[in-house]
Amino acid sequence: MKERFAKETDQECRARRLFLKQATLMLGAGLAAPAMANARGEVVDISHIPVDGVGTLTFQGQPIVIVHRGKESLASLEQDQGQLADPSSLHSQQPKFADNPWRSRVPEWLVMVNICTHAGCSTRFETQMEQGGGGFFCPCHGSRYDAAGRVLKDQPAPWNMEIPNYEIDVERKQVHLISTQPVKRLY
Ligand code: FES
Numbered sequence: 001m002k003e004r005f006a007k008e009t010d011q012e013c014r015a016r017r018l019f020l021k022q023a024t025l026m027l028g029a030g031l032a033a034p035a036m037a038n039a040r041g042e043v044v045d046i047s048h049i050p051v052d053g054v055g056t057l058t059f060q061g062q063p064i065v066i067v068h069r070g071k072e073s074l075a076s077l078e079q080d081q082g083q084l085a086d087p088s089s090l091h092s093q094q095p096k097f098a099d100n101p102w103r104s105r106v107p108e109w110l111v112m113v114n115i116c117t118h119a120g121c122s123t124r125f126e127t128q129m130e131q132g133g134g135g136f137f138c139p140c141h142g143s144r145y146d147a148a149g150r151v152l153k154d155q156p157a158p159w160n161m162e163i164p165n166y167e168i169d170v171e172r173k174q175v176h177l178i179s180t181q182p183v184k185r186l187y
Contacts, residue, residue, distance in 0.1 A: 047173035073147040076133025094163035118157035
């Protein structure tokens with residue numbers, strides 16, 4: 001499955017190429033993702049995020065986490081749905097394209113607003129969680145989420161974490177962040 005960015009102007013295209021050429025690529029576990037602002041959001045280079053690696057950045061004042069999910073994390077998303085508070089994300093915030101078990105446009109890549117829905121702390125991605133595969137842990141009060149940001153049952157956090165509006169170009173290894181605006185803030 002492949003998603004293309006919306007058509008860009010020549011000027012935007014040149015600016016993006018120049019930025020990507022000059023950027024110091026420091027992606028990996030917990031490192032900041034290089035991003036370039038343009039009129040429609042930000043283009044983020046994800047080429048150096050390894051499998052099971054994480055990139056982070058701030059977009060529109062919100063912490064964003066980008067995870068390159070490995071096979072084990074992907075497999076865990078379709079297993080043990082009974083452990084999740086809202087497995088189909090019926091009560092959570094995500095664009096229509098993320099209405100799937102991966103909560104993303106492309107299964108391998110998760111792009112998420114990294115705000116715990118309990119009291120707003122940032123979570124951290126761990127490659128091995130008790131439920132199997134990777135997932136997110138909130139250090140503030142211990143909420144646990146799966147590798148798609150879906151909260152487990154009986155946690156302090158009530159909802160799954162939010163998915164922003166974005167596009168992804170898998171061949172170019174770029175994410176185009178468009179908006180973090182939720183339909184309505186749940187917490
Ligand atoms: S803020 Fe995350 S568990 Fe309380």
